[in-house]
Amino acid sequence: VKIIAVASAKGGVGKTSLAANLGSALALLGKRVVTVDLDPQNALRLHFGLAAESVAGIARATLAGAPWRTVLVEGGGVRVLPFGALNETDRRAFEQRLDADPDWLGHSLDQLDLGADDLVLVDTPPGPSVYLKQALSTAQFVVTVVLADAASYATLPMMAGLLATYCLGRADFAGAAYLVNQVDQSRQLAADVIKVLRGSLAGHMFPGVIHEDQAVSEALAMDTTVLHYDPHGQASQDFRASAAWLLDVLARTARRSA
Numbered sequence: 580v581k582i583i584a585v586a587s588a589k590g591g592v593g594k595t596s597l598a599a600n601l602g603s604a605l606a607l608l609g610k611r612v613v614t615v616d617l618d619p620q621n622a623l624r625l626h627f628g629l630a631a632e633s634v635a636g637i638a639r640a641t642l643a644g645a646p647w648r649t650v651l652v653e654g655g656g657v658r659v660l661p662f663g664a665l666n667e668t669d670r671r672a673f674e675q676r677l678d679a680d681p682d683w684l685g686h687s688l689d690q691l692d693l694g695a696d697d698l699v700l701v702d703t704p705p706g707p708s709v710y711l712k713q714a715l716s717t718a719q720f721v722v723t724v725v726l727a728d729a730a731s732y733a734t735l736p737m738m739a740g741l742l743a744t745y746c747l748g749r750a751d752f753a754g755a756a757y758l759v760n761q762v763d764q765s766r767q768l769a770a771d772v773i774k775v776l777r778g779s780l781a782g783h784m785f786p787g788v789i790h791e792d793q794a795v796s797e798a799l800a801m802d803t804t805v806l807h808y809d810p811h812g813q814a815s816q817d818f819r820a821s822a823a824w825l826l827d828v829l830a831r832t833a834r835r836s837a
């Protein structure tokens with residue numbers, strides 16, 4: 580199994596949309612995919628047509644000592660582990676639990692008995708948190724989502740620091756790549772910022788970007804991923820290309836370490 584964390588220092592840049600749509604694209608490429616929602620916003624499930632009002636998820640399962648298998652649900656060809664709903668007291672207890680047990684995510688995933696070729700995509704809340712720490716210290720690959728703007732550029736040192744702390748020293752870590760989301764082709768500034776990003780990230784970037792496409796938010800409103808809602812649109816093409824590149828990189832790093 581390969582665990583891929585989706586992260587960003589800034590909020591609202593498209594992590595959850597990316598985790599859901601990349602997951603969907605990888606599943607359509609024939610991979611068995613599990614997506615994990617490590618964000619108390621509990622929004623990942625909405626992309627897979629799962630009932631918004633359900634409270635079941637990994638948070639309550641963990642507090643109750645129940646295995647994750649009991650809260651695994653299927654939506655649109657992807658298996659989903661929702662965060663679920665927690666009251667404030669339980670959320671604090673849960674976060675203390677995660678802080679005290681750095682191997683919680685890895686152990687919980689181990690118990691699912693996933694296959695060697697299965698892919699796990701982990702969505703995280705914006706910025707440093709116990710959730711991001713769990714995701715980064717368990718993942719073999721990290722996708723950092725950025726926008727083509729100055730604010731995202733300013734957050735690069737923070738992500739670099741987090742990667743250095745939780746990922747780079749680990750023998751099982753395969754790599755990290757930045758993915759630029761919501762690119763508006765008609766804006767020259769976006770093209771300029773992407774050029775600067777490619778310069779300063781020296782090779783650690785997806786070769787393509789995800790364009791701004793209203794089908795991404797429309798798909799969410801229709802309880803599905805854009806790969807199903809608008810399969811021939813720009814965003815779907817972008818997600819398929821990014822998913823294929825990711826598979827290629829993972830296969831190459833696996834061969835190197837074999």
Ligand SMILES: Nc1ncnc2c1ncn2[C@@H]1O[C@H](COP(=O)(O)OP(=O)(O)OP(=O)(O)O)[C@@H](O)[C@H]1O
Nearest residue numbers: 590591592593594595596705761790791792795796
């Ligand atoms: N490529 C895109 N084109 C158009 N809209 C997009 C695109 N990607 C994301 N969006 C929209 O941007 C908004 C934020 O996306 P999303 O919730 O995925 O971000 P996030 O990084 O997970 O946010 P948070 O930090 O709160 O978890 C949503 O309304 C989503 O539909």
Ligand SMILES: [Mg+2]
Nearest residue numbers: 594595618622
């Ligand atoms: Mg999110």
